[in-house]
Amino acid sequence: MNVKEVVKQKELFTGGHRACAGCGAAIVARQVLMAAGPNTVVVSATGCLEVVSTIFPYTAWNVPFLHSAFENSGATICGVEALYKSWMRQGKYNKKVNFIAFGGDGGTYDIGLQSLSGAMERGHNILYVCYNNEAYMNTGVQRSGATPMGADTTTAPAGKVRQGKEQFRKDLTEIMVAHKIPYVAQAVVGNWRDLTSKVEKALAIEGPKFINVLQPCRLGWSYKPETTCEIGRLAAETCVWPLYEVTNGVYKISKPREKKPVLEWLQQQGRFRHLSKPENKPILDAIQANIDSNWQTLLAKEPPQAPKQP
Amino acid sequence: MAKQDIVARTGNEAMAEAMRQINPDVVAAYPITPATEVVQIFASYVADGLVDTEFVPVESEHSAMSACIGSSAAGGRVMTGTSSQGLALMAEMVYIAAGLRLPIILADVNRALSSPINIHCDHSDTMMVRDSGWVQIFSENAQEAYDNMLQAVRIAETARIPVMVTTDGFIISHGMERIEILDDATAKAFVGVYKPKDYLLNFDRVLTLGAIDLQDYYFEHRMQLAEAMKNSKSVIMDVAKDYSKTAGRNYGLFELYKMEDAKFAIIAMGSTAGTTKFVIDGLRAKGLKVGLLKPRVFRPFPKDEIAAALKGLDAVAVMDRSDAVNGHEGPLAVEIKAALYDNGLNKPLINYIYGLGGREIKTEEIESIYSDLSEIAKGKKMDRVTYLGVRE
Numbered sequence: 001m002n003v004k005e006v007v008k009q010k011e012l013f014t015g016g017h018r019a020c021a022g023c024g025a026a027i028v029a030r031q032v033l034m035a036a037g038p039n040t041v042v043v044s045a046t047g048c049l050e051v052v053s054t055i056f057p058y059t060a061w062n063v064p065f066l067h068s069a070f071e072n073s074g075a076t077i078c079g080v081e082a083l084y085k086s087w088m089r090q091g092k093y094n095k096k097v098n099f100i101a102f103g104g105d106g107g108t109y110d111i112g113l114q115s116l117s118g119a120m121e122r123g124h125n126i127l128y129v130c131y132n133n134e135a136y137m138n139t140g141v142q143r144s145g146a147t148p149m150g151a152d153t154t155t156a157p158a159g160k161v162r163q164g165k166e167q168f169r170k171d172l173t174e175i176m177v178a179h180k181i182p183y184v185a186q187a188v189v190g191n192w193r194d195l196t197s198k199v200e201k202a203l204a205i206e207g208p209k210f211i212n213v214l215q216p217c218r219l220g221w222s223y224k225p226e227t228t229c230e231i232g233r234l235a236a237e238t239c240v241w242p243l244y245e246v247t248n249g250v251y252k253i254s255k256p257r258e259k260k261p262v263l264e265w266l267q268q269q270g271r272f273r274h275l276s277k278p279e280n281k282p283i284l285d286a287i288q289a290n291i292d293s294n295w296q297t298l299l300a301k302e303p304p305q306a307p308k309q310p
Numbered sequence: 311m312a313k314q315d316i317v318a319r320t321g322n323e324a325m326a327e328a329m330r331q332i333n334p335d336v337v338a339a340y341p342i343t344p345a346t347e348v349v350q351i352f353a354s355y356v357a358d359g360l361v362d363t364e365f366v367p368v369e370s371e372h373s374a375m376s377a378c379i380g381s382s383a384a385g386g387r388v389m390t391g392t393s394s395q396g397l398a399l400m401a402e403m404v405y406i407a408a409g410l411r412l413p414i415i416l417a418d419v420n421r422a423l424s425s426p427i428n429i430h431c432d433h434s435d436t437m438m439v440r441d442s443g444w445v446q447i448f449s450e451n452a453q454e455a456y457d458n459m460l461q462a463v464r465i466a467e468t469a470r471i472p473v474m475v476t477t478d479g480f481i482i483s484h485g486m487e488r489i490e491i492l493d494d495a496t497a498k499a500f501v502g503v504y505k506p507k508d509y510l511l512n513f514d515r516v517l518t519l520g521a522i523d524l525q526d527y528y529f530e531h532r533m534q535l536a537e538a539m540k541n542s543k544s545v546i547m548d549v550a551k552d553y554s555k556t557a558g559r560n561y562g563l564f565e566l567y568k569m570e571d572a573k574f575a576i577i578a579m580g581s582t583a584g585t586t587k588f589v590i591d592g593l594r595a596k597g598l599k600v601g602l603l604k605p606r607v608f609r610p611f612p613k614d615e616i617a618a619a620l621k622g623l624d625a626v627a628v629m630d631r632s633d634a635v636n637g638h639e640g641p642l643a644v645e646i647k648a649a650l651y652d653n654g655l656n657k658p659l660i661n662y663i664y665g666l667g668g669r670e671i672k673t674e675e676i677e678s679i680y681s682d683l684s685e686i687a688k689g690k691k692m693d694r695v696t697y698l699g700v701r702e
Contacts (some may be wrong), residue, residue, distance in 0.1 A: 038513070039513065041384070041510050041511070043380065050520075051522050054518055054520070054521035055521070055522055056521040056522060056523045056527045057527065059518035059521060061516075063516060064511070064512075064517055064518075065510075065517070065519065065520075066379075066380065066383050066384075066519045066520055067519070067520035067521070068380070068403065068406050068410070068520050069403060069406055072372060072403070074373075075338075075368060075373035075374075075376035075380070076377065076380040077380060078338075078366060078377050079336065079338060079366065079376065079377035079380020079382075079383075080380040080381065080510060081380075082336045082364040082366045082380070083336050083380070083381040083384040083388075084511065085364050086336055086362060086363065086364035086381075087385075087386070089364070090335075093511065095511075095513065097511070114370060115370075115372070115376065117369070118369030121369075122367070
């Protein structure tokens, strides 16, 4: 996919929706559909993306779209795909269709984890895209299983004796890898070519696929709205959110030219402001140490000479 | 009228048999006692290639109904089965299926709700979702379970509203009975081919379903659901009429048993209606004017029709196989009283809550209800609600 092609395409996720200025979730939806094309059915979990894009009687979706509830976009997309399979087998249908589910980190890491895991284990031909903004943004920035340590959220706030979230986030991408599905990847808002090529690659593979997209949220992360893509790229460059993919169990990592210190990423966001106090230096050190250790663990998973992708 | 096979089937087998003949596009289900067999038997039909169905063995009942919603919204004929805690877990999605106006069919094998945990029959699971916007049809025996399943498909797809068909857990689900079944061709012709109007897989008319509906539209859409529920009453009657022509068995919103000249009546649903008919036959032989009104359709509730049928009675007993735990009476009694009030009838009426958690209901107990009714009619004062068969 190149820019010339992209600008000629019909917008499948249109403007006019009610997302905040600088919303990363809308960028994810638009770019994923750019790569997927019009023959795609979308299911979304309850959350920001669904709320801002479907205020009745308007819709931002130029592809068939279904929302049913919060914790079940994995199961719901399976239902759509199961009918498709049934109709294809019965000779009632003959179109090639992509099945994509979107969920935020709340709907994916936490309340929807069971439904997602079941969908992946059963082997449906679906792509699940998590737009991971690291907290429950739709209800007003509450902590989630994806919230990083030290972040200020409304249910794990920074106060006089506590300094935001006290736990490291869970590694959902690796949980998905452990399902032994054919394709798992991490991407960020701010690197459209990487995201769209991962979506194209995923959709060319039969079976369950999962892409975890780190999505800066200007409201919950508290930064200038025009810097969304920059903050996304910085997450990759600091290895807070490494860009990598696992195809049939084989890791391929897009390494940054130079691994930047996490402080550069943290400093741009209001949710980490309290960490700049001198007494919170140990928290900063723990965050950096955790990132370094995760990065080494990840690097060790890549084969010494990555096999050439076909 | 079609020729029919006489076979021995449990309630679960009868429901699975109907599902085989219906041949839905998708079944998504999760096992739970005592409904497990319905989907287990159906899974064997899938494994043997007897149906075209895509069977989705989901990881929970919540996902079962979620997948059914996905398949039905995509344009398919879709079914599932569950019971008790399973229905409780999927309750969120039960409401959403109705709100989205998806004609999903659910076989609900009635079982008590926890806590305490119990696997036996009462109607509290169905009652929990009585206001969800689903048509609810109760079955007295395996024959009715089979017949109701076939009719449910036509009702759901015509009224564009989901339908649950219930049987009493273990009593019907596991009890072997003699039933008559239609041949496959006749059953298939009766249910017909489903032609969805708007559906996700139709790329010629791209839809957004499940949009957020705020102060300006939510109310109108809920009103449409309320209208669909009201209108489903005539659909249920039309389908029953057609089924009677096909199968020779007659169904309505409720059944009246020896009510023409009855002075005292019991109102009961499910298998207890069968036991009550047996008691009535005995009492009638002794010259007592007793009868039964068996609601078949609990949603939509046929209040005016029921009130008209109760008009000539001296006293009425409502048997509730679930407790609303509302500090006064059971869910069926509440409905019956509202029906009587709206029709200007102030009858002596007593409510019995019975059979919770599979507690057996005995013929002597039903006889005692009829004798209570004759006492009440003579002016005897009794508690408005009696917990029948419970140890004090």
